[in-house]
Amino acid sequence: MFTGIIEEIGSVKSVQPGAQSMTLTIAASTVLADVQLGDSIAVNGVCLTVKKFSKEQFSADVMPETVSSTSLQQLKVGSRVNLERALAANGRFGGHFVTGHVDSVAIIREKRTVDNALYIRLALPEQYSPYLLPKGSIALDGTSLTIFDVNETDITISLIPHSQEMTVIAKKSLGDVVNFECDMLAKYVENMLKRRDAKEQPLTEDFLQQHGFK
Template sequence: MFTGIIEELGTVKNVQKSASSMQLVIRAERILEDIKLGDSIAVNGVCLTVIEFSQFQFTVDVMPETFHATTTKLLNSGSAVNLERAMAANGRFGGHFVSGHVDGVGTILKKRPTANAVYIDISVPEEVSHFCIPKGSITIDGTSLTIFEINKSTITVSLIPHTNKETVLGMKKERELVNIECDMLGKYMHQYVTNKESTITRDFLKQNGF
């Protein structure tokens, strides 16, 4: 479980890629302070397992499902990546519940500086748009953000200067792809409401003040 609060920018040091899988060696500093074999690390929002590490780098495997369903396959040696360790039970919870399981891949349509912020318009797949609501939480490349505008299959998020500087979103350009994970609670609620056998329906929620 993660929070979407990026701890540091890492750098891909080495990539071994096949037709449907890959292995990444990633250079990092802060997240290696207490790293152990088998730990979960979110890399651009994708939960990956540490299989090897040293003082300045760690290694992860990318299986076929992750390879095909995320932007991880586009990483090359030298690519910058967002990194976050799994959430500690005794720490502050600054973002929202993030599983590291990507729901879909979106495309950056437009980036526009506005005052001290950067607005980013992102097209999202139809299967992802169902879970997007104004003021709702969303994870873009592992970064916890708030949706402040929706227009059909396009969402708009805003980056404060710190997020723009300290995450890969600040580096990415228009037409580049991003990993998207929708709010976990919203996905569970959608599943309950659309399940024909569920007793929780839209009418039930409305009658009970939701």
């Protein structure tokens, strides 16, 4: 479990492609302070497992499904990535619940500066529109952000100066893709409602006759 509060920006040192998978080696410092084999580190919002590390870098395998459904497939040597360790039990919860299980990718459509804020408009696949609402939460490249505006399947987020400096999304260009993870709580609520509705039998003439109504 993560919070979406990015701890540092790392740099990709190597990308070793497999047939459909890949292995990433990423230079970092903060997230390696107490790292152990098997620890979880979110890389641009994708939960990866540390398989090897030193004082300056760590390596993680990326399975085929993750390669095909996230922006990690576009990483190359020198790419900058958001990094966050899994939430410690005694840590502050500054963002929102982020699982590191990316839903899909969004495309940057517009960037504009308003005073000290950077507004970024992104297009998301239509099936995720039920989870998007103004003032709701979303994780973009692992960064916990508040949705500023929703227009059909487009959302706009606003980055304060600190977020512009401490995350990678501000440096991305129009047309670039961004990993996104919708609010986990919204997905659970939708799933519960679907299950409830599926169990409820519609009120038909046959239903009434079966229950003694003539």
